[in-house]
Amino acid sequence: xxxxxxxxxxxxxxxxxxxxxxxxxxxxxxxxxxxxxxxxDVVDGPTLLLFxxxxxxxxxxxxxxxxxxxxxSDDLDVLGLSVSTPYAHKRLLAExxxxxxxxxxxxxxxxxxxxxxxxxxGMTGITESRPAVFLLDSDRTxxxxxxxxxHPEFPDAEAIGDAVADLVD
Amino acid sequence: xxxxQITLYRLQACPFCERVVRTLNELDVEYRSRYxxxxxxxxxxxxxxxxxxxxxxxxxRETGVTxxxxxxxxxxxxxxxxxxxx
Numbered sequence: 001x002x003x004x005x006x007x008x009x010x011x012x013x014x015x016x017x018x019x020x021x022x023x024x025x026x027x028x029x030x031x032x033x034x035x036x037x038x039x040x041d042v043v044d045g046p047t048l049l050l051f052x053x054x055x056x057x058x059x060x061x062x063x064x065x066x067x068x069x070x071x072x073s074d075d076l077d078v079l080g081l082s083v084s085t086p087y088a089h090k091r092l093l094a095e096x097x098x099x100x101x102x103x104x105x106x107x108x109x110x111x112x113x114x115x116x117x118x119x120x121x122g123m124t125g126i127t128e129s130r131p132a133v134f135l136l137d138s139d140r141t142x143x144x145x146x147x148x149x150x151h152p153e154f155p156d157a158e159a160i161g162d163a164v165a166d167l168v169d
Numbered sequence: 170x171x172x173x174q175i176t177l178y179r180l181q182a183c184p185f186c187e188r189v190v191r192t193l194n195e196l197d198v199e200y201r202s203r204y205x206x207x208x209x210x211x212x213x214x215x216x217x218x219x220x221x222x223x224x225x226x227x228x229x230r231e232t233g234v235t236x237x238x239x240x241x242x243x244x245x246x247x248x249x250x251x252x253x254x255x
Contacts, residue, residue, distance in 0.1 A: 027204070035204065036201070
């Protein structure tokens with residue numbers, strides 16, 4: 001184990017298993033363009049909704065490498081969300097996240113609504129998202145939820161893979 | 170959400186695109202915006218739907234018309250959806 005201190009994040013009233021994932025509309029970016037889309041309109045089957053820190057953070061990079069390594073976008077719809085701009089999402093998707101689409105939420109309104117807001121020391125005025133994973137069924141019911149409770153913390157790929165397999169089979 | 174009949178491929182802050190948007194609003198025609206990037210090499214989706222990489226470009230699902238060049242588009246919209254149009 002590497003020797004570093006992780007910081008516990010405060011308790012948060014976040015979207016949890018059994019909840020209906022709140023609907024929202026934001027620009028949704030694919031490899032070619034972006035357009036306003038409502039979550040409710042996009043979710044039409046099992047969907048993995050991934051909140052992550054800004055594009056360019058190693059947390060975001062590792063997350064999409066994990067998605068690609070496991071081929072999750074072959075099994076279900078994979079949607080990301082961060083506070084980065086559509087232009088940044090397009091650059092990210094040119095490198096990784098094959099088949100993934102990413103919502104852009106620069107004002108962090110969706111991040112706040114899902115209970116994931118995280119103020120980063122030394123970046124005044126930016127509200128970040130905690131890393132979080134929500135596995136939704138076709139009516140947006142949350143079947144599996146994971147929200148970081150420490151900083152930094154990474155989602156458990158094995159747990160996500162098991163939850164995906166349970167839902168998709 | 171029902172899909173608007175017109176899809177507009179546009180570039181942020183492109184005056185020719187804004188001109189088409191003004192016309193769509195004047196005629197009260199529903200549309201959805203798809204934003205692409207400034208670099209022409211990044212506009213394969215526009216080339217695929219319209220045959221050219223230029224924006225604005227529209228796809229009208231009702232009529233099956235696909236069109237580029239803002240002057241052509243404005244003329245088409247006025248002729249199809251304006252007073253005395255088809």
